[in-house]
Amino acid sequence: FGAAHPHHAYLFANRRANRLKVLVHDGIGIWLAARRLNQGQFAWPRAGSEPKQHALTQEQLAALVVGLPWQRIGADGVIRVV
Template sequence: MIRIDAIWLATEPLDMRAGTETALARVITVFGAAKPYYAYLFANRRANRMKVLVHDGVGIWLAARRLNQGRFHGQAYGTDRKSNSITSSFKPWY
């Protein structure tokens, strides 16, 4: 089992073709580093796909989930896309 101490939800969509390096680059841009035992969630614009990036203390995991119907709820994209602060790019999600 992967230990998760905190979960952060991205407020801007991620292109689901993006891989581990692209998702990790976004986390590093905002936080400076991917913290061990933290999960970072990304959704696409239509909110029917989600990726989860997790640092497990040793390496990086990237998991993807696609819904055949319906959408993930609770995804709110930021309106201030020029800002690079934590509050506008990611929000805590428990």
């Protein structure tokens, strides 16, 4: 974790994508938050897909944490239908 940048969040999901852990470097230390969905899965990239790092907007992060399809969030915070 030597390359952690202050004021950045790092997200991790388990294999079933129903648990999410967020590590936040606040400039002094690291905070850990966890969330589990009782039903469904987080919209998470499939294993082996590239790139392994994704930069998310605040709207996309908010959507991901509540289990919405963050990949479809536009610049205005609206979910686009595909």
